[in-house]
Amino acid sequence: MRKFEERFFKVLMILATIIILGSLFMILVAVVKRGLPAMSWDMVTKIPSGGFYLGKEGGLLNAIVGSLYLVLGSTVLGLIIAIPVVIYINVYLPKKSFLADITRLSADVLFGIPSIVYGAFGFSLMVYFGLKTSLFGGIIAVALLITPILIRSMDEVARLVPKDLKDAALSLGATRYEIIRVVLKQISPGITTAILLSIGRAIGDAASVLFTAGYTDSIPTSLSQPVATLPLAIFFQLSSPIQEVQDRAYAAALILTLIVLALSLAARFYSSKFSKNKI
Amino acid sequence: MNTRLLKSENIIASSMNNGKDVFLLEEGAEAQVRTLLLQKTKLDLTAPHISVKNLNVHLQKKHVLKDVNLDIPNKAITCIIGPSGCGKTTLLKTFNRLLEQSVDVKIDGHVFVDGEDIHDKNVEIINIRKKMGLLSQRPCPLPMSIFDNIAYGPRIHGNRNMKELSRLVENYLKAAGLWDEVKDRLHSPANRLSIGQQQRLCLARGLAVEPEIILGDEATSALDPISSKKIEELFVELKRDYSIILVTHTLRQARRIADYVVFMYLGEVIEAGSADEIFNNPQKELTREYISGAFS
Numbered sequence: 001m002r003k004f005e006e007r008f009f010k011v012l013m014i015l016a017t018i019i020i021l022g023s024l025f026m027i028l029v030a031v032v033k034r035g036l037p038a039m040s041w042d043m044v045t046k047i048p049s050g051g052f053y054l055g056k057e058g059g060l061l062n063a064i065v066g067s068l069y070l071v072l073g074s075t076v077l078g079l080i081i082a083i084p085v086v087i088y089i090n091v092y093l094p095k096k097s098f099l100a101d102i103t104r105l106s107a108d109v110l111f112g113i114p115s116i117v118y119g120a121f122g123f124s125l126m127v128y129f130g131l132k133t134s135l136f137g138g139i140i141a142v143a144l145l146i147t148p149i150l151i152r153s154m155d156e157v158a159r160l161v162p163k164d165l166k167d168a169a170l171s172l173g174a175t176r177y178e179i180i181r182v183v184l185k186q187i188s189p190g191i192t193t194a195i196l197l198s199i200g201r202a203i204g205d206a207a208s209v210l211f212t213a214g215y216t217d218s219i220p221t222s223l224s225q226p227v228a229t230l231p232l233a234i235f236f237q238l239s240s241p242i243q244e245v246q247d248r249a250y251a252a253a254l255i256l257t258l259i260v261l262a263l264s265l266a267a268r269f270y271s272s273k274f275s276k277n278k279i
Numbered sequence: 280m281n282t283r284l285l286k287s288e289n290i291i292a293s294s295m296n297n298g299k300d301v302f303l304l305e306e307g308a309e310a311q312v313r314t315l316l317l318q319k320t321k322l323d324l325t326a327p328h329i330s331v332k333n334l335n336v337h338l339q340k341k342h343v344l345k346d347v348n349l350d351i352p353n354k355a356i357t358c359i360i361g362p363s364g365c366g367k368t369t370l371l372k373t374f375n376r377l378l379e380q381s382v383d384v385k386i387d388g389h390v391f392v393d394g395e396d397i398h399d400k401n402v403e404i405i406n407i408r409k410k411m412g413l414l415s416q417r418p419c420p421l422p423m424s425i426f427d428n429i430a431y432g433p434r435i436h437g438n439r440n441m442k443e444l445s446r447l448v449e450n451y452l453k454a455a456g457l458w459d460e461v462k463d464r465l466h467s468p469a470n471r472l473s474i475g476q477q478q479r480l481c482l483a484r485g486l487a488v489e490p491e492i493i494l495g496d497e498a499t500s501a502l503d504p505i506s507s508k509k510i511e512e513l514f515v516e517l518k519r520d521y522s523i524i525l526v527t528h529t530l531r532q533a534r535r536i537a538d539y540v541v542f543m544y545l546g547e548v549i550e551a552g553s554a555d556e557i558f559n560n561p562q563k564e565l566t567r568e569y570i571s572g573a574f575s
Contacts, residue, residue: 094382095382162419164416165421170377171412172409172435173408
């Protein structure tokens with residue numbers, strides 16, 4: 001009887017593992033199966049003509065470039081906020097600091113807020129300031145979304161910096177500013193990982209850009225113009241009755257999946273490299 | 280000093296220039312060299328390098344250092360001994376004002392370095408720290424190459440001349456006995472070195488800011504016996520030019536290399552004196568007990 005139990009649970013565990021591995025595999029298969037035939041040179045080099053919802057011609061260049069603009073802008077903006085926070089709570093505040101704990105807790109809470117809420121919040125900000133849906137609005141909403149991720153993942157690494165390192169630099173006569181440079185250098189692999197993770201999140205998020213960045217057929221030439229993104233390219237075009245437009249949605253899904261896959265593999269590679277270098 | 284000792288001193292001088300020579304000497308001579316290497320410096324306490332007057336330190340409302348009065352001799356090895364938690368490290372960290380980095384610290388009293396009160400308002404804290412090189416328990420290389428580790432101190436103090444930096448790096452790596460082991464890989468990351476090498480790297484890095492004093496906080500306790508022996512020998516060489524203050528847990532180490540010994544217990548300096556006095560003829564009962572190993 002006990003032998004049966006043992007085997008029963010072992011089979012259960014194997015089954016669960018297969019489900020996980022299987023679902024990743026199935027998703028990849030489904031995306032590739034529908035996306036790959038739709039892929040063409042035009043798909044990645046042309047913007048849609050005749051409207052993204054009804055036009056049969058053209059490709060996804062508007063969404064690809066739009067997503068890159070958005071991700072670049074929001075990551076830079078996110079880092080400008082996150083790095084000072086991480087430095088402040090790890091270099092300036094003492095080890096057991098109430099303020100640092102509160103900051104970490106807030107970042108955790110922000111991390112858990114659904115992205116549609118960021119979208120709604122960004123939208124209400126834009127209404128308040130009288131802005132229309134635009135690249136700028138999208139960058140702000142996505143920056144709000146990824147800043148907590150940046151803070152928490154950099155903080156995890158910055159907390160591991162030994163006090164001895166700061167003492168060593170101090171006893172060589174370093175100033176606070178020079179210590180910050182040493183600490184940043186020490187956590188630079190962690191910063192890279194954090195950036196890759198948050199890019200992965202930012203590029204795949206549809207809800208936060210829905211109200212803030214809008215959608216368009218063209219590539220924006222200024223911050224005040226609306227911008228297309230890959231997730232919304234899927235969202236809008238999949239519901240079209242026209243086959244060619246639906247194909248564009250699957251091609252967008254394939255491109256997005258490949259980008260996110262590459263980013264998470266890169267993040268993994270960097271973080272494992274970093275943990276080997278730890279003292 | 281008699282002529283025989285002078286002769287031996289020459290042998291040491293040449294052996295310092297070329298580490299191999301020591302092993303080429305015949306047995307007797309080598310033993311002679313070793314005894315001389317461990318020759319205690321004659322102490323001169325008329326002009327102490329560091330002088331502590333009525334120092335009281337409270338850490339998080341705890342009275343950690345109680346009315347410490349102490350003179351640290353110039354160009355000699357001073358070992359601070361005592362059981363764990365008696366305030367040795369705190370005292371050491373007061374010297375280069377690193378203690379102020381901790382939370383809730385209250386420091387009363389005076390610490391004079393070269394006759395200058397380091398807690399004086401007009402004193403530049405960076406100049407105080409520059410005067411002292413610190414070796415911590417575990418070596419802590421900066422996240423950069425071997426070369427940049429040594430060059431870090433000179434660089435932040437304004438030396439940007441690459442030629443001069445290369446010269447400094449070579450000099451101080453040689454002084455720390457590390458040059459031959461790393462000269463072919465100066466630009467590889469410092470944390471790839473073994474832990475014993477890292478500690479010598481930290482010593483070289485400290486020397487590169489041209490301090491007058493070397494502080495060691497149990498600098499050999501994380502090292503293997505051979506590495507810690509190397510560090511000890513370096514200290515003995517370096518005391519010609521530097522005042523060295525070591526916090527140590529190992530009484531044997533203090534016996535081997537100390538010229539001056541400070542015994543602390545529960546935040547107080549119980550007794551301070553030459554190594555000979557403390558180890559062979561301690562005045563206080565507590566010191567006697569600690570030295571004999573009755574408690575540790």
